[in-house]
Amino acid sequence: MDLDARRLLLVEDDRRLSQLLVRLLTAEGYDVVPVYDGQAGLHHGLTGRWDALVIDRTLPAMEGVDLVRRLRSRGITTPTMLLTARGTTEDRVEGLDAGAEDYVVKPFDSDELLARLRALLRRHTDTSPVIDLGGRRLDVASRRVLSPDADPVELSAQECALLRIIAANPGRVRSREELHRRIFQNADSPNAVDTYVYYLRRKLGAGMIRTVRGLGYQLGAT
Amino acid sequence: MDLDARRLLLVEDDRRLSQLLVRLLTAEGYDVVPVYDGQAGLHHGLTGRWDALVIDRTLPAMEGVDLVRRLRSRGITTPTMLLTARGTTEDRVEGLDAGAEDYVVKPFDSDELLARLRALLRRHTDTSPVIDLGGRRLDVASRRVLSPDADPVELSAQECALLRIIAANPGRVRSREELHRRIFQNADSPNAVDTYVYYLRRKLGAGMIRTVRGLGYQLGAT
DNA sequence: ACTGAATCTCAGAGCAACCTCAGAGGGCGG
DNA sequence: CCGCCCTCTGAGGTTGCTCTGAGATTCAGT
Numbered sequence: 001m002d003l004d005a006r007r008l009l010l011v012e013d014d015r016r017l018s019q020l021l022v023r024l025l026t027a028e029g030y031d032v033v034p035v036y037d038g039q040a041g042l043h044h045g046l047t048g049r050w051d052a053l054v055i056d057r058t059l060p061a062m063e064g065v066d067l068v069r070r071l072r073s074r075g076i077t078t079p080t081m082l083l084t085a086r087g088t089t090e091d092r093v094e095g096l097d098a099g100a101e102d103y104v105v106k107p108f109d110s111d112e113l114l115a116r117l118r119a120l121l122r123r124h125t126d127t128s129p130v131i132d133l134g135g136r137r138l139d140v141a142s143r144r145v146l147s148p149d150a151d152p153v154e155l156s157a158q159e160c161a162l163l164r165i166i167a168a169n170p171g172r173v174r175s176r177e178e179l180h181r182r183i184f185q186n187a188d189s190p191n192a193v194d195t196y197v198y199y200l201r202r203k204l205g206a207g208m209i210r211t212v213r214g215l216g217y218q219l220g221a222t
Numbered sequence: 223m224d225l226d227a228r229r230l231l232l233v234e235d236d237r238r239l240s241q242l243l244v245r246l247l248t249a250e251g252y253d254v255v256p257v258y259d260g261q262a263g264l265h266h267g268l269t270g271r272w273d274a275l276v277i278d279r280t281l282p283a284m285e286g287v288d289l290v291r292r293l294r295s296r297g298i299t300t301p302t303m304l305l306t307a308r309g310t311t312e313d314r315v316e317g318l319d320a321g322a323e324d325y326v327v328k329p330f331d332s333d334e335l336l337a338r339l340r341a342l343l344r345r346h347t348d349t350s351p352v353i354d355l356g357g358r359r360l361d362v363a364s365r366r367v368l369s370p371d372a373d374p375v376e377l378s379a380q381e382c383a384l385l386r387i388i389a390a391n392p393g394r395v396r397s398r399e400e401l402h403r404r405i406f407q408n409a410d411s412p413n414a415v416d417t418y419v420y421y422l423r424r425k426l427g428a429g430m431i432r433t434v435r436g437l438g439y440q441l442g443a444t
Numbered sequence: 445a446c447t448g449a450a451t452c453t454c455a456g457a458g459c460a461a462c463c464t465c466a467g468a469g470g471g472c473g474g
Numbered sequence: 475c476c477g478c479c480c481t482c483t484g485a486g487g488t489t490g491c492t493c494t495g496a497g498a499t500t501c502a503g504t
Binding site for chain 3: 413416417419420423424433435436
Binding site for chain 2: 492493501502
């Protein structure tokens with residue numbers, strides 16, 4: 001077992017094709033998790049840690065393109081490859097517009113798929129959004145906080161979104177209202193922001209986020 | 223999701239148009255807050271922090287032009303774009319005279335609006351309010367005094383307000399009465415100013431604020 | 445040096461803002 | 475159907491800020 005394997009989420013409803021891909025990708029050394037519909041894909045995309053997503057375009061419960069769109073709208077920037085039977089230019093444009101990075105037309109050549117996947121991962125690791133936290137780093141794609149002298153800390157989707165906004169600009173103070181509007185728009189309780197700040201502090205230490213009483217929150221390590 | 227989203231205040235009474243603009247601007251990555259009349263616009267314009275204001279010309283409760291004028295008269299210099307149905311030269315002149323930076327005539331092209339907005343924001347690189355204290359700096363946004371060779375000192379809201387007024391004009395002496403009126407209007411005790419001067423001296427050193435007996439206080443450090 | 449006025453110092457009451465955390469609810473995998 | 479994780483809620487508990495008041499100290503003018 002490769003300990004440093006790249007984690008792939010495979011969203012493919014055709015069991016036979018899914019199994020085939022799992023074998024192919026596992027043999028290449030990837031750590032592949034298959035799910036079989038868009039709902040499951042959305043859930044795992046939002047909650048799991050992935051180096052890349054491989055998504056079929058035609059899915060039960062939710063179209064692949066919609067899935068990508070919904071993930072992007074929630075701040076998930078994990079590099080994504082769409083699989084499709086249709087190969088018109090229009091389809092391709094729609095897929096890329098939704099936020100997918102690459103597009104493979106079925107039936108595809110195994111080697112081509114692997115090559116494109118490697119390219120996707122290579123491209124993305126270069127430009128992967130890693131935000132400096134003053135000593136530690138937030139890797140947005142895998143939703144982890146990496147430390148030179150400690151184990152990585154894993155964050156949930158909301159925790160990551162919150163830290164991301166606060167860390168985007170170290171000097172700036174973000175108000176509860178802004179954070180609530182941008183992350184918890186489906187939440188009634190204005191307390192949600194406080195709670196997630198609490199979660200982040202519990203995971204990362206109290207110094208990570210500074211409270212500016214009456215104004216909001218700010219990245220702690222100056 | 224744009225991490226360092228620009229904050230826009232949208233003052234537009236037509237709900238349909240407002241919603242349309244919110245969608246358009248949010249999709250562009252802006253952090254948009256809509257309000258629906260001039261009073262609300264005035265309140266938010268005065269109390270919030272905005273990168274730009276987008277204001278309809280015809281509003282209930284207060285005309286858009288008057289809104290801009292009143293904001294300007296209160297020292298708000300946030301770049302502002304007016305939306306209007308009428309497009310005569312006279313209207314345009316009146317809007318710009320009131321202090322608006324740009325002027326878009328309805329019905330407008332989405333791309334044009336976005337382009338103008340970008341131009342507006344580019345032109346107006348917001349200067350974060352950092353006040354010089356002679357060696358040290360007061361960062362009003364995060365309410366801290368930053369020192370080249372020491373840890374930041376955190377101030378409370380009232381401490382910051384007091385120091386801000388005193389430091390605005392280094393040579394000038396501010397009377398107790400003025401300070402009390404501007405900061406402690408809800409306080410009965412005329413001693414409140416003294417107390418906060420004491421707090422500031424305790425945090426920043428006795429030399430920070432100089433007493434001019436019988437007259438008031440003055441910034442102490444050169 | 446004496447005196448009254450101005451100023452400084454500081455403990456503490458009252459209160460809003462904030463923190464903490466248990467748990468309900470939902471989605472999903474097994 | 476059960477258990478897991480994530481999300482959000484709501485109810486205290488706690489902290490920190492604000493302002494008060496009263497005694498100590500300094501100052502200007504005699």
